[in-house]
Amino acid sequence: MSTVRSMLDDRVCATLASGSSHLAAVTAADGTPFAMRGWGATVNAGERCLRVLLDAADVERLVDDGAVLVGSWIAYTAASVRTLTSFQLKGRVSTSEAVSDADRGVYERYCEEYYAAVLDVDFIRRELMERMEPEALVAVEFEVEELFDQSPGPGAGRAYGAAS
Amino acid sequence: VNAANGDVHDACLADLAPCFGGVVPIVLATTSAGGVPNITFLTRALPVDGERIALSNQFMSKSSRNLAEVTTACLLMVRPHTHDEFRVWIEFEQTVRRGQIFDRLRNELATIAALTRMQDVFKLHAADIFRVVRIERVKPSAHDAVDPATAFHADHAALGELCGRISRCTDLDHLVRVLLDGLDELLGFTHTMLLLTDESGERLFTLGSHGYDRAGIGAEVEFGEGIAGQAAERCAPVSVQNMWQVARYARLVRSGYEQIGALAAADEVPMPGLEAPGSQVAVPALALGELVGVILAESPTAERFSELDVASLTILGSLVASAVERLRSEVRDATTASPRAASPSTPADSRPLSIRHFAADGSTFLDNEYLIKGVAGKLFWSLVRHHLDSGRTDFTNREMRLDPTLELPDFRDNFESRLILLKRRLEDRADAVQIHKTGRGRFRISVDRPLVTELVR
Numbered sequence A: 001m002s003t004v005r006s007m008l009d010d011r012v013c014a015t016l017a018s019g020s021s022h023l024a025a026v027t028a029a030d031g032t033p034f035a036m037r038g039w040g041a042t043v044n045a046g047e048r049c050l051r052v053l054l055d056a057a058d059v060e061r062l063v064d065d066g067a068v069l070v071g072s073w074i075a076y077t078a079a080s081v082r083t084l085t086s087f088q089l090k091g092r093v094s095t096s097e098a099v100s101d102a103d104r105g106v107y108e109r110y111c112e113e114y115y116a117a118v119l120d121v122d123f124i125r126r127e128l129m130e131r132m133e134p135e136a137l138v139a140v141e142f143e144v145e146e147l148f149d150q151s152p153g154p155g156a157g158r159a160y161g162a163a164s
Numbered sequence B: 001v002n003a004a005n006g007d008v009h010d011a012c013l014a015d016l017a018p019c020f021g022g023v024v025p026i027v028l029a030t031t032s033a034g035g036v037p038n039i040t041f042l043t044r045a046l047p048v049d050g051e052r053i054a055l056s057n058q059f060m061s062k063s064s065r066n067l068a069e070v071t072t073a074c075l076l077m078v079r080p081h082t083h084d085e086f087r088v089w090i091e092f093e094q095t096v097r098r099g100q101i102f103d104r105l106r107n108e109l110a111t112i113a114a115l116t117r118m119q120d121v122f123k124l125h126a127a128d129i130f131r132v133v134r135i136e137r138v139k140p141s142a143h144d145a146v147d148p149a150t151a152f153h154a155d156h157a158a159l160g161e162l163c164g165r166i167s168r169c170t171d172l173d174h175l176v177r178v179l180l181d182g183l184d185e186l187l188g189f190t191h192t193m194l195l196l197t198d199e200s201g202e203r204l205f206t207l208g209s210h211g212y213d214r215a216g217i218g219a220e221v222e223f224g225e226g227i228a229g230q231a232a233e234r235c236a237p238v239s240v241q242n243m244w245q246v247a248r249y250a251r252l253v254r255s256g257y258e259q260i261g262a263l264a265a266a267d268e269v270p271m272p273g274l275e276a277p278g279s280q281v282a283v284p285a286l287a288l289g290e291l292v293g294v295i296l297a298e299s300p301t302a303e304r305f306s307e308l309d310v311a312s313l314t315i316l317g318s319l320v321a322s323a324v325e326r327l328r329s330e331v332r333d334a335t336t337a338s339p340r341a342a343s344p345s346t347p348a349d350s351r352p353l354s355i356r357h358f359a360a361d362g363s364t365f366l367d368n369e370y371l372i373k374g375v376a377g378k379l380f381w382s383l384v385r386h387h388l389d390s391g392r393t394d395f396t397n398r399e400m401r402l403d404p405t406l407e408l409p410d411f412r413d414n415f416e417s418r419l420i421l422l423k424r425r426l427e428d429r430a431d432a433v434q435i436h437k438t439g440r441g442r443f444r445i446s447v448d449r450p451l452v453t454e455l456v457r
Helices: A003-005 A011-017 A056-064 A101-122 A126-130 B013-023 B061-069 B100-116 B156-167 B173-183 B226-234 B244-261 B307-333 B374-390 B397-401 B415-429
Strands: A021-028 A033-044 A049-055 A071-081 A087-097 A137-143 A146-147 B002-004 B008-009 B027-031 B037-043 B045-047 B050-056 B073-076 B083-094 B126-137 B191-197 B203-210 B220-224 B238-240 B279-287 B291-301 B353-358 B364-366 B370-371 B394-396 B433-439 B443-446 B451-455
Touching: A003 B083, A011 A021, A011 A033, A011 A071, A011 A087, A021 A049, A021 A101, A021 B027, A021 B037, A033 A056, A033 A071, A033 A101, A033 B027, A033 B037, A033 B073, A033 B083, A049 A056, A049 A071, A049 A101, A056 A137, A071 A137, A071 B037, A101 A126, A101 A137, A101 B244, B013 B045, B013 B073, B013 B083, B013 B126, B027 B061, B037 B061, B037 B191, B045 B100, B050 B083, B050 B100, B061 B073, B073 B291, B083 B451, B100 B126, B100 B226, B100 B244, B156 B173, B156 B307, B173 B191, B173 B203, B173 B307, B173 B415, B191 B226, B203 B226, B203 B291, B203 B415, B226 B238, B226 B279, B226 B291, B226 B394, B279 B307, B291 B307, B307 B415, B353 B374, B364 B374, B370 B374, B370 B415, B374 B397, B374 B415, B374 B433, B374 B443, B374 B451, B394 B397, B397 B415
Parallel strands: B353 B451
Antiparallel strands: A021 A033, A021 A071, A033 A049, A049 A137, A071 A087, A087 A137, A087 A146, B002 B008, B027 B037, B027 B073, B045 B050, B050 B126, B073 B083, B083 B126, B191 B203, B191 B291, B203 B220, B238 B279, B279 B291, B353 B364, B364 B370, B394 B443, B433 B443
16 A cells, blocks of 8 residues: 555646546446546545546446445546546545535636646637536545556556556 | 347447547446456547447557456547547457458558557557447437537539549649649648659659648658558558547657667658648559559548548549559650750850759759759759750650660659659749640750759769
8 A cells, every 4th residue: 555655646646637538437236347537636645545526427327226336446547638648546435425615626627627738739629528517526535556557658557656 | 219139329339430530539448357447548449330349459458358357348439529428338249350340450550650650569469349238328418519510521513523624634734733723622622632653662752732831742751651651552541530649649659669768769750741730531543453642631620531531532543543544655655756946045044053963863953952853853864964965945755754864664664743743843943944745745844044064973
């Protein structure tokens, strides 16, 4: 665990915090994967616990189908739109709860910076990006147990900082 | 909407066709038997038929391990023009390492590799075939899709009109202009080039262009390099609808390999034409199974060309190739006698024009500025020498083709296209020496300044 704590460095936090595309995956009740968008993340508790924002409709649907989110594994990826630097963080969900005002601020900043980067790099208009926005959010927390550098290149998919 | 295999789909696979263009990367989620999920971005994916898709198995070791345990995967796909998002569940069926689908995916990866000379890195190991189990619209939109419908849709009437115009062309120079002007005027392709195969059969040279600040006449590209080179090498259409992303991605992968010393630093293949193209398409011009050249179209906008556009360009490519071959053979067979000119008139401008010619490769410089090289350079030198030695201004293609100093091959001598290339380069530079067509298989040079020549052996 201490290895992971040291791996959540400035580079990882910067990729999570600014102008990146966030994605999440969990395993549904039937054992199949379920992919969804993430809508912002906050690194908490000495940079080991990640609080991520998910579409409430996706989470409700998973729960309605019988999934027990708390205790299940989640994979969360942040990929920088500008540099394609990409990290995947994995851990077991400890909390799933309604969003706070602070979460809404994280969500708004995430959208602003993500949309600006996409417009800047891929010339995709904000109105189109807004079509994907969720109507409601859920906040999910997990302790990062595995961290992978997925930036394109020869090291893609390797454990990040595993040697440290 | 579509019921298949007992599942209800919000859309059919055909509706997702634009998602495969690569403008918005496709996300693949897999999970292990122990319930640990994994997310990755796909390099390439293709629809196989109405029920199946193929994914490139290239850098996906973790996903492959998961799929060996849990054979269902989940994709997130986005329609680029509307940003409608779909969640697609797929069931692994088989891995293929040969066949049509494998070849299509391999060729798409080869196109990415060709942009940064990474053919050794972007090698497709296998294509994984999946059956689509369920398609779900992620968030049924309360609003109608805002579809700017930016893609061209070349119509049959316009295509027919352009074919007619090309059919009426009587020489190669005219043909190039009619093709490139017509592609813009009638079909809306604003940035285009016609490249022809050179004598070696390993390179293309630009014979004409349209829509650019710099004409780039004579610019060369090796087979296999860039979009045009790929179309030539495969003798098949090649298109990239998201050039920015592909180039950025390929550049990043390349720099990673350079940093660990696995690849030597190298310049990128220079993109012909637009500095930052959003999409490009290149189609081969084939006649009787032989590659004559390539038509390249590009746009500053991503996702600009439809399959119909590729089909239209392919039709025009075939027509142009046949016309080029026919014109070459007609001129080759022409028996017009070589007229001889009277003594040359005194040039209007008394400033001497310096011509330096390098015998080794035909490189020719006018007033120390590069003009042209190769066969066209040798042809220019020969014409200038004839003019200075005997005062001649009128020539025939037939006699010049037989000039041994040009070192033309017996087969596919390309003389006409080299002559047009030289003519266009001289026009482009508005030089004191110009070439004018005077009849089928005949031409004249005009010289407006005294010539001072230097042959470098």
